[in-house]
Amino acid sequence: MSEDIPQPEDGFYALVTGANSGLGLAIGCRLIDEFLQTRPQSQSLVLIITTRDKRKGDATIQYLRDHLQDTCRKLEKSVPGFRIVLERRVHFRQEILDLTSIVSVQRLSKRIKETIPKLDAVILNAGIGGWVGLYWCRAVWTILTDWKNAVTWPTFKKSGVGWLTRPQIPHADDGKKADEPPLGEVFCANFFGHYLLGHYLAPLLGKHRASEESRGRLIWVSSLEAYTHSLNLDDIQSIWSHEPYESSKRLTDIIALTSTLSSTAPVVDKYLDYLQDTEKTTKPRIYVTHPGICGTAIFPASIIVNYLMFAAFWIARWLGSQWHPVTAYKGATSMVWVALAKQSTLDSMETQKGVGKWGSATDRWGHERVERTEVEGWGWGGTVGEKRKRKGRHPHAKDLTGQGREQFEEMGKQCWVEMERLRDEWEKKLEDAGVAVKMD
Numbered sequence: 001m002s003e004d005i006p007q008p009e010d011g012f013y014a015l016v017t018g019a020n021s022g023l024g025l026a027i028g029c030r031l032i033d034e035f036l037q038t039r040p041q042s043q044s045l046v047l048i049i050t051t052r053d054k055r056k057g058d059a060t061i062q063y064l065r066d067h068l069q070d071t072c073r074k075l076e077k078s079v080p081g082f083r084i085v086l087e088r089r090v091h092f093r094q095e096i097l098d099l100t101s102i103v104s105v106q107r108l109s110k111r112i113k114e115t116i117p118k119l120d121a122v123i124l125n126a127g128i129g130g131w132v133g134l135y136w137c138r139a140v141w142t143i144l145t146d147w148k149n150a151v152t153w154p155t156f157k158k159s160g161v162g163w164l165t166r167p168q169i170p171h172a173d174d175g176k177k178a179d180e181p182p183l184g185e186v187f188c189a190n191f192f193g194h195y196l197l198g199h200y201l202a203p204l205l206g207k208h209r210a211s212e213e214s215r216g217r218l219i220w221v222s223s224l225e226a227y228t229h230s231l232n233l234d235d236i237q238s239i240w241s242h243e244p245y246e247s248s249k250r251l252t253d254i255i256a257l258t259s260t261l262s263s264t265a266p267v268v269d270k271y272l273d274y275l276q277d278t279e280k281t282t283k284p285r286i287y288v289t290h291p292g293i294c295g296t297a298i299f300p301a302s303i304i305v306n307y308l309m310f311a312a313f314w315i316a317r318w319l320g321s322q323w324h325p326v327t328a329y330k331g332a333t334s335m336v337w338v339a340l341a342k343q344s345t346l347d348s349m350e351t352q353k354g355v356g357k358w359g360s361a362t363d364r365w366g367h368e369r370v371e372r373t374e375v376e377g378w379g380w381g382g383t384v385g386e387k388r389k390r391k392g393r394h395p396h397a398k399d400l401t402g403q404g405r406e407q408f409e410e411m412g413k414q415c416w417v418e419m420e421r422l423r424d425e426w427e428k429k430l431e432d433a434g435v436a437v438k439m440d
């Protein structure tokens, strides 16, 4: 194992993708803050951040270091002389990852596997919107007539259609294109690249003894905009969809929420490379979170539109929307909570209320909290008959029925099988072309 890579005695190893901006950067900051305040002094955080190039990685590490110093300065006020001790509890490491390149995902995974002893949390945050503009008339009309809902579940974003990743297999020396199936860009950046990463890193997430009372966690970052109608199994990569972003997020919800069902267990176990708990290993858990709505660079906008967007979000919060944390730091609440919460807390909440989607919410004053979020066809926890107050629900949300629940589970099975088929297909293709990265 390389010398330069920190491996503290009692380390908590967390990896965050897309860490150089928006929510990814905020997740890094919030993880530092909450880790230092909630974990014992004997524990250290090893924060592994991924970006698309070294320049962004360097800038991100510098930003996080500055943030760490600010946090330690503030915490020192209660215990003078404590700053140095606190600062020594956080270690940084940067890696390069482009989720639209399967080889890049494999390269990173191999490096991580060779250089750290285990992983505690992998936060699958990076993503693209794939939007190219706004339907302005619809935007103005819906915002003026139904402000809160219009900026929570917008219907006015215009998506690019037919976007594909660059070829995964380089052209031959004679310039001939390799024969490879299409790979949807939004699908790959938001979902499939992360899906592969989760598979390759699962053995490291599994390195937790049963006696530790904590499992490795694969934490997906989804969205409120994960609609049933957006996902079409005949175009699961949403290449021809007018809502590729929403489709990728719906797939995320389905895959994560059905990952603990007995009907998906054989395929999920294959994905997680899992046979049974042993003295030294346990099965990792897959969770799904979302940040609510925050002002970030995910929507390409001019400065003026950006200001208007922030103003619209603040107003929505003032009108009573719980889903407008607005700032990325508040939006990071649910991801960081799921990463750091005690396993017994998560398990007992799931035992009482079922497996759910954890969202970042705030009150009117911006006090943040974690809130379970309704998912079409799953409800709040996959339980038929669960009644909740209307707040935070989509205006057209329907109560979960037995039939809806069955359809969701069936969809989950089909999606898992299809994703494993696609993984096998691409791994074989890359191997045959001689470009795959060998893992072991």
Ligand SMILES: NC(=O)c1ccc[n+]([C@@H]2O[C@H](COP(=O)([O-])OP(=O)(O)OC[C@H]3O[C@@H](n4cnc5c(N)ncnc54)[C@H](OP(=O)(O)O)[C@@H]3O)[C@@H](O)[C@H]2O)c1
Pocket: 017, 018, 019, 020, 021, 022, 023, 024, 051, 052, 056, 097, 098, 099, 100, 124, 125, 126, 127, 128, 189, 190, 221, 222, 223, 224, 290, 291, 292, 293, 294, 295, 296, 297, 298, 299
């Ligand atoms: N903002 C919101 O209100 C909101 C709401 C719901 C869900 N989310 C989700 O939150 C996550 C983060 O979004 P954000 O709002 O923070 O957007 P953002 O500021 O645009 O950040 C996206 C991050 O993903 C990285 N990324 C994009 N394509 C990538 C690729 N092919 N490979 C590796 N990294 C890639 C970006 O890197 P570059 O800087 O190199 O492009 C950037 O670091 C996304 O999954 C998004 O769907 C956001």
